[in-house]
Amino acid sequence: MKPFSIAILGCGTVGSGVAKILLDMGEVLSSRASRAIELKQIVDLFPTKNSKKYNIPQNLLCGGGKDLTKEEASKYISEIIDDKEIDLVVETIGGTGDYLLSVILSALKAKKHVVTANKAMLAEKGAVIFKTARENNVTLGCEASVCGAIPIIKTLRESFTGDEVLEISGIMNGTSNYILSMMEHEGIDLESALKMAQKAGYAEADPTLDITGAMRLISLLYLFGLHSAWR
Numbered sequence: 001m002k003p004f005s006i007a008i009l010g011c012g013t014v015g016s017g018v019a020k021i022l023l024d025m026g027e028v029l030s031s032r033a034s035r036a037i038e039l040k041q042i043v044d045l046f047p048t049k050n051s052k053k054y055n056i057p058q059n060l061l062c063g064g065g066k067d068l069t070k071e072e073a074s075k076y077i078s079e080i081i082d083d084k085e086i087d088l089v090v091e092t093i094g095g096t097g098d099y100l101l102s103v104i105l106s107a108l109k110a111k112k113h114v115v116t117a118n119k120a121m122l123a124e125k126g127a128v129i130f131k132t133a134r135e136n137n138v139t140l141g142c143e144a145s146v147c148g149a150i151p152i153i154k155t156l157r158e159s160f161t162g163d164e165v166l167e168i169s170g171i172m173n174g175t176s177n178y179i180l181s182m183m184e185h186e187g188i189d190l191e192s193a194l195k196m197a198q199k200a201g202y203a204e205a206d207p208t209l210d211i212t213g214a215m216r217l218i219s220l221l222y223l224f225g226l227h228s229a230w231r
Helices: 013-024 027-031 046-056 068-084 099-107 118-135 152-158 172-188 189-202 209-221
Strands: 006-008 037-043 086-091 111-115
Touching: 006 013, 006 068, 013 027, 013 037, 013 046, 027 037, 037 068, 046 086, 068 086, 086 099, 099 111, 099 118, 111 118, 172 189, 172 209, 189 209
Parallel strands: 006 037, 006 086, 086 111
Antiparallel strands: none
């Protein structure tokens, strides 16, 4: 049986974390899957910088080490989508632009499974993305887009099939959960908690979408008078 081959689009905080797991736990993951799992390619605009920053083998990054223009990166992404040997595309670029949407849809139409943690994209364009995945009989993995590392989607789909779920309450965002927990238990301010979240790999380099959820939650806490820990 041929290896299950994976390509990652983006090698920032999230993409590099995925790559490290695939590289460091390759044998374990392959054993659990009863099939060899192979990280084949990574596309990133700054391969040399991020290879060194995140300790990722440079030979896995497209472009031979030189920085890529957006056009060059797009060319490599198209080649990945056309490569019949690649089974899964992991999208960790982020954002909600039309180009990224077209990449995700093209990968699904090429009969490739797609994994993404892009909650903004799923919130805005989820209907067409899930529809395309169903039509092409491939999987769209999006567990990481909700609740961080808590497998809430899988649990609801598989463990509560016979139940009627009336409500889910809690913080549905790993970054917001981390930031609010640090502010409450460590007594630190929002800016410091955000920096810690970025260093720990929870928040993106551009934390605009990450932090919006936390700010909304803090506003609600003030509204209901539950804000003593966040003064």
